Amino acid sequence: MSTAQLKTRAPDTGPGTRPAAARVPRPARPGREAAQWLALRLIALAVLLAAWQAAVAAELWPRVLVPSPGDVGHAFAVGMTDGYSGHLLTEHLAVSLRRIGIGTGYAALVGVPLGLVIGAVRPVAVVLEPAVTFLRTLPPLAYLSLLVIWFGIDESPKIWLLVVAALPPIAAATAAAVRDVPGDLVEAARALGSGPATLLLAVRLPAALPEILTGVRIAVGVAYTSVVAAETVNGVPGIGGMIRDAQRYNQTAVVIAGILAIGVSGIVLDALLKAVERAAVPWRGRA
Numbered sequence: 001m002s003t004a005q006l007k008t009r010a011p012d013t014g015p016g017t018r019p020a021a022a023r024v025p026r027p028a029r030p031g032r033e034a035a036q037w038l039a040l041r042l043i044a045l046a047v048l049l050a051a052w053q054a055a056v057a058a059e060l061w062p063r064v065l066v067p068s069p070g071d072v073g074h075a076f077a078v079g080m081t082d083g084y085s086g087h088l089l090t091e092h093l094a095v096s097l098r099r100i101g102i103g104t105g106y107a108a109l110v111g112v113p114l115g116l117v118i119g120a121v122r123p124v125a126v127v128l129e130p131a132v133t134f135l136r137t138l139p140p141l142a143y144l145s146l147l148v149i150w151f152g153i154d155e156s157p158k159i160w161l162l163v164v165a166a167l168p169p170i171a172a173a174t175a176a177a178v179r180d181v182p183g184d185l186v187e188a189a190r191a192l193g194s195g196p197a198t199l200l201l202a203v204r205l206p207a208a209l210p211e212i213l214t215g216v217r218i219a220v221g222v223a224y225t226s227v228v229a230a231e232t233v234n235g236v237p238g239i240g241g242m243i244r245d246a247q248r249y250n251q252t253a254v255v256i257a258g259i260l261a262i263g264v265s266g267i268v269l270d271a272l273l274k275a276v277e278r279a280a281v282p283w284r285g286r287a
Contacts, residue, residue, distance in 0.1 A: 104220050115174020173212060
């Protein structure tokens with residue numbers, strides 16, 4: 001056989017070899033895949049900023065209504081160094097996050113036991129579940145004025161508003177999770193002599209914990225979307241109060257900087273809650 005024939009000869013496909021077409025490609029490494037997703041997000045962000053700058057350069061809207069990305073960056077830098085309304089941007093954000101933490105904490109202290117009882121005791125569900133649904137459908141501004149009348153314009157109405165906003169998602173998620181606990185698990189515990197309290201605390205609660213934590217995450221998001229409304233009344237310091245004051249003087253760049261601060265901190269907060277959820281319920285999503 002000549003040298004040319006050896007070069008053009010098809011590869012051996014005998015029992016000991018695998019055809020090239022049948023070879024399974026190696027899966028992408030997790031680190032490489034994460035880098036690819038990060039690059040895609042950065043490209044999307046760059047495209048968005050370029051479109052924003054192009055719209056400003058074309059003067060589609062007045063500069064006072066739509067500032068450039070550079071104007072917003074300058075407003076953000078000023079907020080970090082000199083501050084607005086007498087406080088730094090970080091101080092405004094820290095106060096708002098503290099209010100969210102307190103409001104969501106109180107909501108969890110009440111909402112989780114309430115959801116457990118609603119999910120486990122049918123007569124209680126008949127009485128209280130419509131009230132939870134009623135509160136869940138109300139926008140925060142609907143009862144903010146009432147809270148101001150009851151508690152004044154200091155810190156109390158803000159905390160109460162966040163509590164009322166965050167409680168229904170936690171109670172509803174807990175009740176639904178308790179109802180979804182497998183019946184075989186409950187019957188097995190009863191066969192072993194578990195009473196109602198033991199069933200609720202040692203069987204239903206651990207089984208429902210993943211969905212309860214999801215409800216807490218949702219409640220934090222609801223509280224975050226409500227904090228601007230809560231801080232429209234005497235909300236300085238606070239990111240919502242800062243945005244309100246900037247809106248009064250048509251400081252659009254400051255308003256956008258505050259919105260971006262809320263969004264970025266919300267992403268970080270949600271990532272932290274996901275990490276807590278993974279640590280608390282590592283069995284979630286596994287058989």
